[in-house]
Amino acid sequence: DTGVSQNPRHKITKRGQNVTFRCDPISEHNRLYWYRQTLGQGPEFLTYFQNEAQLEKSRLLSDRFSAERPKGSFSTLEIQRTEQGDSAMYLCASSPRALRTNEKLFFGSGTQLSVL
Amino acid sequence: AQTVTQSQPEMSVQEAETVTLSCTYDTSESDYYLFWYKQPPSRQMILVIRQEAYKQQNATENRFSVNFQKAAKSFSLKISDSQLGDAAMYFCAYRSAEETSGSRLTFGEGTQLTVNP
Numbered sequence: 001d002t003g004v005s006q007n008p009r010h011k012i013t014k015r016g017q018n019v020t021f022r023c024d025p026i027s028e029h030n031r032l033y034w035y036r037q038t039l040g041q042g043p044e045f046l047t048y049f050q051n052e053a054q055l056e057k058s059r060l061l062s063d064r065f066s067a068e069r070p071k072g073s074f075s076t077l078e079i080q081r082t083e084q085g086d087s088a089m090y091l092c093a094s095s096p097r098a099l100r101t102n103e104k105l106f107f108g109s110g111t112q113l114s115v116l
Numbered sequence: 117a118q119t120v121t122q123s124q125p126e127m128s129v130q131e132a133e134t135v136t137l138s139c140t141y142d143t144s145e146s147d148y149y150l151f152w153y154k155q156p157p158s159r160q161m162i163l164v165i166r167q168e169a170y171k172q173q174n175a176t177e178n179r180f181s182v183n184f185q186k187a188a189k190s191f192s193l194k195i196s197d198s199q200l201g202d203a204a205m206y207f208c209a210y211r212s213a214e215e216t217s218g219s220r221l222t223f224g225e226g227t228q229l230t231v232n233p
Contacts, residue, residue: 031219033219033220035221040225040226041225041226042120042207042209042223042224042225042226043161043207043221043223044223045220045221045222048219048220055219056219056220058220089159091161093161104151104163104166105161105163105221107160107161107162108160109158109159109160110159110160
């Protein structure tokens with residue numbers, strides 16, 4: 001168990017550019033989640049996958065955001081035409097089965113995005 | 117929609133002493149789960165303790181315990197014998213037990229805990 005891995009750890013970009021983050025969940029975890037955390041706030045839910053299917057999306061996930069999880073393994077989160085308001089830490093988490101059974105989430109260390 | 121409120125942006129405690137972090141939440145649901153997560157400078161969220169709403173008994177994990185008051189919608193965290201390694205941001209979180217919305221956690225704003233030697 002190597003934990004949830006997120007890359008890159010930091011990303012600095014200019015406004016209007018596209019960025020992509022990657023998350024590698026714990027192996028055999030079929031559920032994967034993306035959260036966004038702005039400074040001084042708690043994480044906010046963005047979206048979640050069960051295997052390769054994206055089952056839930058937050059209203060925070062505008063049309064500039066897209067997430068994929070091909071083959072139900074790693075996931076990518078892409079932000080197109082970045083805006084300064086997108087600056088935040090993007091957290092990924094995974095769990096081995098349905099959260100309804102009270103399984104805990106395993107979080108990565110996040111990708112810190114700064115949009116200049 | 118559910119909301120989680122942590123009214124203490126910062127708290128401090130002396131090493132070996134006890135500290136209590138407050139959390140209130142608002143929901144119309146009867147079945148749900150509550151959590152306390154710790155976020156150290158490494159940024160990785162770590163589960164500290166969890167409570168099922170249908171259980172009257174307060175959860176305990178070593179030096180960490182909760183005071184769950186369902187009628188008052190209150191869920192406080194008590195840390196006993198505080199250690200330097202407890203210094204971190206602490207988040208209270210809510211999760212519905214409903215199938216259609218049970219995938220997401222709703223977090224509070226966080227409480228920054230400082231442990232003084």
